[in-house]
Amino acid sequence: MATELKLPQLGENVDSGVLARLLVEVGATVKKDQPVIELETDKATVEVPAFSDGVVKEILVKEGERVKVGQTILTLEATDGAAAQSKAAPPAEAPKAAPAEAAPATAPQAASQPEPEEDTEGFEHERRLGERALAQYAGSLPVGGAGAPTSTPPPPVAPAPALEAKRAPVPASPSVRRLARELGVDIYAVPGTGPGGRISDEDVKTYAKSLITGGQSAAATTSLPGLAPLPDFSKWGATERTPMSGIRRKTAENMRKAWLTVPHVTQHDQADITELEQLRKRFAKSVEAAGGKLTVTAITLKVIAAALKVFPQFNASIDQAREEIVFKKYYHIGVAVDTDRGLLVPVIRDVDKKNIRELAVEMNQLAERARNKKLTLDEMQGGTFTITNLGGIGGTSFTPIVNAPEVAILGMSRAFYLPVYSGDEFVPRLMLPLSLSYDHRLIDGADAARFVRWVAQALEQSFLLALEG
DSSP states (O other), rough: OOOEEEEOOOOOOOOOOEEEEEOOOOOEEEEETTEEEEEEEOOOEEEEEOOEEEEEEEEEOOOTTTEETTTEEEEEEEOOHHHHHHSSSSSHHHHHHHHHHHHHHHHHHHSSSSSOOOOTHHHHHHHHTTTHHHHHHHHHHHOOOTOOOOOOOOOOOOOOOHHHSSSOOOOOOOOHHHHHHTOOOGGGGGGSSGGOOOOOOOOHHHHHHHHHHHHHHHHHHHSTTTTOOOGGGGTOOOOOOOHHHHHHHHHHHHHHHHHHHOOEEEEHHHHHHHHHHHHHHHHHHHHHTOOOOOOOHHHHHHHHHHHHHHHHHGGGEEETTEEEEESSSSSSSOEEEHHHHHEEEOOOOOOOSSSSHHHHHHHHHHHHHTTTTTTOSSGSSSOEEEEEOTTOOOOOOOOOOOOOSSOEEEEOOEEEEEEEEEESSSSEEEEEEEEEEEEEOOOHHHHHHHHHHHHHHHHHOOOHHHHHH
């Protein structure tokens, strides 16, 4: 008996991936949990294992092909052992699972029972009033600022009664249906948030608002640089096109979303790390013996964890829909890693509970996993703050983009010697450039200046870390 191996759910918001490598071939015997394909998603490269023992009967995908969640990858012919085990299973177990699987379906079915037939008299008259009602409703929504145009995109016309009768029943009360008609909204297009997908008044209003704001957003999007049709570059010389990798495509999507959503401001400062560099060199070999590298980034991880406790608004996120600030009581810090496939940001968890040696070892291991395509999706999620260091390449400062839904990111550039006046003479001091980008919706400029100055002082005076961290 052949069983289908389908692509499982790989993580939050991941619905597909590119098949990078087939790890088995037709006729191969595989064991349960043995990797069968290597898949490159938008965030990482992952191995997909077999769910049972068997012999590969047919492979239904090819390398380079985009595979969606739920799509069949291959079929497995049960081995003698697996077949015997299947036959030995008590026949009564299969029926037991049926009620559990059917249970969720009963709720939507109950919720989707047809309402008593509503009075459709005057339906056409209400539909003609729909555009005026939607415009009036739009006027009460904060979708534009001063000077914003008052016109709204034409609303969709509600379906005629004849068409409505042909469609499957919608889980909405007559009053909700009437509100949808008054606003000129197609009740069949409204996603319900109630039990079994039941549609409420609030669902209809939210959908109507999305039509209005969506029209404005679409107009704004088409005017964004890079989204307009490109000219024919081949008119001026030779060109070559290559498809964007999954990681590059996801990076572009996230950066654009962050830039459009987060009002960025960057605060620059410098830290005198002359003494810190001497200590780093002094203890570097002991950390190398433990399997890590004592870098400025590893030290800064510990400093940032302490700073986030002093300034909790930097360890938060904004829930704009609920108009709330989410303060996080854990300290998971992402560290940007440059790879041949693009920028990856593995997350080091509970930084406040680890010493600098442990952080250096873990950071080194995660960086190696990132470069060798071994990072899992879980290892790149849950961050509360991000550090990115371009000092190994060069530069004096830069403007890093906030990794939303985080609200801040610290960038570090190459340290350089600067003559600093000591009171009697100018002496050479090793200065580390710091660039803090932050979400101005939550963080004020004065708080950002205090935060980056605290970080600089903690790097300059290690006692401050023990005193206030």
